[in-house]
Amino acid sequence: MRLVPATDGIPAGDLLEGLNDRQRDAVSSTEGPVLIIAGAGSGKTRVLTYRIAYLLRKGVHPSHILALTFTNKAAQEMKERISHLVGGPAARSMWAGTFHSIFARILRAHADRLGYTNAFTIYDSDDQLAAIKACMVQLGINQQVLAPSAVRSRISNAKNSMQSWQEFSRTAGTITDKQAGQIYQDYEKRLSQSNAMDFDDLLLNMIRLLEHHPDVLEHYHDRFRYLMVDEYQDTNRAQYRVVSLLAKKYRNVCVVGDDAQSIYGWRGAEIRNILDFERDYPEAKVVRLEQNYRSTKVILAAADSVIRNNRDQLKKTLWTDNAEGEKITVLGCRDDREEADLIVKTVTSRIASSGYSLKDVAILYRTNAQSQAIEEALRRSNTPYHIVSGVSFYKRKEVKDTLAYLRLIVNPADTESILRVINEPARGIGQTSLRALQEYAQKADVPLFSVLTNIEAVPGIQARTKTAVTNFVTLITNHQFLAQELSPASLAQSYIEATGLMQFYKLQDNDESLDRWNNIERVISHIAEQQELDETLTLAGYLEQISLMSEQDDPKLGTNRIAMMTMHAAKGLEFPLVVIAGMEQGLFPLGKTEVDPKQEEEERRLFYVGITRAREQLVLTYAQQRYRFGEISFSQPSRFLSELDKSCLTVSARPLTTTAAPPARQGYTTAPRPAAPTARLAGSPGQRSAPGTLPRAPRASDYMQTEPTETYSQMPTDDAILWRTGMRVRHPMFGVGSIVALSGVGSQAKATVHFANGQRKQLMLAFARLEVVS
DNA sequence: AGAGCGTCGCTTTTT
DNA sequence: GCGACGCTCT
Numbered sequence A: 001m002r003l004v005p006a007t008d009g010i011p012a013g014d015l016l017e018g019l020n021d022r023q024r025d026a027v028s029s030t031e032g033p034v035l036i037i038a039g040a041g042s043g044k045t046r047v048l049t050y051r052i053a054y055l056l057r058k059g060v061h062p063s064h065i066l067a068l069t070f071t072n073k074a075a076q077e078m079k080e081r082i083s084h085l086v087g088g089p090a091a092r093s094m095w096a097g098t099f100h101s102i103f104a105r106i107l108r109a110h111a112d113r114l115g116y117t118n119a120f121t122i123y124d125s126d127d128q129l130a131a132i133k134a135c136m137v138q139l140g141i142n143q144q145v146l147a148p149s150a151v152r153s154r155i156s157n158a159k160n161s162m163q164s165w166q167e168f169s170r171t172a173g174t175i176t177d178k179q180a181g182q183i184y185q186d187y188e189k190r191l192s193q194s195n196a197m198d199f200d201d202l203l204l205n206m207i208r209l210l211e212h213h214p215d216v217l218e219h220y221h222d223r224f225r226y227l228m229v230d231e232y233q234d235t236n237r238a239q240y241r242v243v244s245l246l247a248k249k250y251r252n253v254c255v256v257g258d259d260a261q262s263i264y265g266w267r268g269a270e271i272r273n274i275l276d277f278e279r280d281y282p283e284a285k286v287v288r289l290e291q292n293y294r295s296t297k298v299i300l301a302a303a304d305s306v307i308r309n310n311r312d313q314l315k316k317t318l319w320t321d322n323a324e325g326e327k328i329t330v331l332g333c334r335d336d337r338e339e340a341d342l343i344v345k346t347v348t349s350r351i352a353s354s355g356y357s358l359k360d361v362a363i364l365y366r367t368n369a370q371s372q373a374i375e376e377a378l379r380r381s382n383t384p385y386h387i388v389s390g391v392s393f394y395k396r397k398e399v400k401d402t403l404a405y406l407r408l409i410v411n412p413a414d415t416e417s418i419l420r421v422i423n424e425p426a427r428g429i430g431q432t433s434l435r436a437l438q439e440y441a442q443k444a445d446v447p448l449f450s451v452l453t454n455i456e457a458v459p460g461i462q463a464r465t466k467t468a469v470t471n472f473v474t475l476i477t478n479h480q481f482l483a484q485e486l487s488p489a490s491l492a493q494s495y496i497e498a499t500g501l502m503q504f505y506k507l508q509d510n511d512e513s514l515d516r517w518n519n520i521e522r523v524i525s526h527i528a529e530q531q532e533l534d535e536t537l538t539l540a541g542y543l544e545q546i547s548l549m550s551e552q553d554d555p556k557l558g559t560n561r562i563a564m565m566t567m568h569a570a571k572g573l574e575f576p577l578v579v580i581a582g583m584e585q586g587l588f589p590l591g592k593t594e595v596d597p598k599q600e601e602e603e604r605r606l607f608y609v610g611i612t613r614a615r616e617q618l619v620l621t622y623a624q625q626r627y628r629f630g631e632i633s634f635s636q637p638s639r640f641l642s643e644l645d646k647s648c649l650t651v652s653a654r655p656l657t658t659t660a661a662p663p664a665r666q667g668y669t670t671a672p673r674p675a676a677p678t679a680r681l682a683g684s685p686g687q688r689s690a691p692g693t694l695p696r697a698p699r700a701s702d703y704m705q706t707e708p709t710e711t712y713s714q715m716p717t718d719d720a721i722l723w724r725t726g727m728r729v730r731h732p733m734f735g736v737g738s739i740v741a742l743s744g745v746g747s748q749a750k751a752t753v754h755f756a757n758g759q760r761k762q763l764m765l766a767f768a769r770l771e772v773v774s
Numbered sequence B: 001a002g003a004g005c006g007t008c009g010c011t012t013t014t015t
Numbered sequence C: 001g002c003g004a005c006g007c008t009c010t
Helices: A012-016 A023-026 A044-057 A072-086 A088-091 A100-110 A127-141 A148-160 A164-169 A175-193 A199-212 A214-223 A237-247 A297-307 A336-354 A368-380 A397-410 A415-421 A429-445 A448-453 A463-483 A489-501 A499-506 A511-533 A539-547 A597-609 A639-643
Strands: A033-038 A064-071 A093-100 A121-123 A196-198 A226-230 A254-257 A286-291 A327-333 A359-366 A385-387 A561-568 A574-578 A616-627 A630-632 A649-652 A728-731 A735-743 A751-756 A758-766
Touching: A012 A023, A012 A044, A023 A044, A023 A286, A023 A574, A033 A044, A044 A064, A044 A072, A044 A226, A064 A072, A064 A100, A064 A199, A064 A214, A072 A088, A072 A127, A088 A385, A093 A100, A100 A199, A100 A237, A100 A499, A121 A127, A121 A539, A127 A148, A127 A415, A127 A429, A148 A164, A148 A175, A148 A429, A148 A539, A164 A175, A196 A199, A196 A415, A199 A214, A199 A237, A199 A758, A214 A237, A214 A286, A226 A237, A297 A327, A297 A597, A297 A616, A297 A639, A336 A359, A336 A368, A336 A616, A359 A368, A359 A463, A368 A385, A368 A561, A368 A616, A397 A415, A397 A463, A397 A489, A397 A499, A397 A511, A397 A539, A415 A448, A429 A463, A463 A489, A489 A499, A489 A511, A489 A539, A499 A511, A499 A597, A511 A539, A574 A597, A597 A639
Parallel strands: A033 A254, A033 A286, A064 A093, A064 A226, A121 A196, A226 A254, A327 A616, A327 A649, A359 A561, A359 A574, A385 A561, A574 A616
Antiparallel strands: A616 A630, A728 A735, A735 A751, A751 A758
């Protein structure tokens, strides 16, 4: 629904046309604190972007606006939409990004004030865990008794609520608490010695910076005169604190959120922040956006019937002018495999009957593990799909090793990275030596790297090991030097070659090691690509981008395939047809939520988020048994199903296995299925779900041809290009060349390319980002 | 020092 | 069902 022509040069007043009264109010209330309670589908993003555009049209300089979001995707979208409204240059010079990336940028500029250098490394949760384990080893704390991951979440929780290790230890009662406090203390020391910050530190250090350096605070007060915070219900105490600090002078702070969509409590988010806004800013203007433009009446009613079961909820009434819509289908299945097949069957038949195209469909689930069974079913039926998960590539061992090597160029003090790669590939620097070196570093109170550079001074290290260490140090320092003159991509290329990592995988020459080798190539190509997009890109900048990224860049956007993702990842998105799979006790709601009503409420809000992603049709499925942790487990339908308003539902308790049943999986039998226990769900168990048709305007996608002949996964198998020898191609790194030979088939297909610069390379077509040059 | 084998725990969700 | 980790053997 495009309400305002997105052209440049319209006066500010025209931005308000086509908005409803409440939206207009929210957009034009630019001065002073504003709280916008934005229900699902109420045009929140539009209001936010229009509000910024409105400010700009009023003459506010873009650099005086700061917009904080929760995900990169949201920030990206906001910038794009603003540049449509007011033009690219203005949009580019305003600051919009995630809390973490904006703060990282500010902290780099003032790192010296806090005792870091501006080359500081950002530790992800795996680095955190490695550091915590190392601390525990040094403290002699048994990891069987106290799980490192438990310590990590306790430290993170403490940091999120701005509790220092001193405070943490002071309030520690039990022995475990005291141990955790000790680990917290050592961990902090370890990170600062590594010139590293974890995610939580990006927030905490921002607070320290603003609180202890009045000149810096003053500077940012005048810099950011208008603050905007999206998804305010997901902010934690530390984020809240930064926002209050920044808003203190001008008090032009506008926060947008929906308490019903708060789903990050496990990460320290405080709904309290949104509930307390009016207390913090008594003069605040409160705007409620309650008209929903997204969903049918049925879907809204269903969502409302669920969320009503939560106690802690701001009262609001969502309504819509949209059509009544179709009832929600609930499908009971025998097991996860049948569930997957049924989802595919239902989706494909609705695509045929309702004129949807593949990209109109989303399959949502609670845990990533559930995607597997559904993926298989989609692949069997040759239905193109796309998994929004993103992180997995960067979690691979070889990718992490590569990045660790690169991080050491920028910040050699990074102990976690040293330990990760110093013997990868094996260089004869074993655990015994490493332990000695670390102990020495700790006693001398210096970073591990400086011990390595001065290895001769360390007693008790074998001569052979010393040579190996010296070579390792030289490898890094040499390339650090080279970094001055080479571009990030060329540097990475020669450096990673020199580490022996690629050679190591190449020599093994099996499918798996070749895969790993290719993944390393992909990282290097990726740097080359990014460098092409941004000529000023530095290696440090690239690494920061990677460490703060989520499922951001979405190469499959706009392609016609079914989307699969967790409900968390689906927040902020919408689809005409949504399937939510795995509606079972123990899976959704996940875990043992009976014991913790607060947790159950969060799960319920997550369900609310899932339901409200749907515009027209919603399908819910559950299975009586499914594979979990490698074995079959049995479960009851989710209690959330019974909370849904019965008048919204159509239930098919017995799945319709009209076509030949899939062959039974090994390990269990396909005995005749007993009637599903769904009598309490709705009045008509066993009724066939008949998808009716919701009248709607034809859209472009209706006429698009879909050819479900290829299988896609999240790995970059590009839409089939017919490669031929003699073809002219471009590689992001090596430039233009021509294909001189082809070998292998399918995912193993390789091309030998002769590049214009004289290089000859064999490249895996599935991975190398080759473009055809015409 | 490093390879090989067995055990354990694990899956929430993300910056 | 898989991967990370620890123990043992060479």
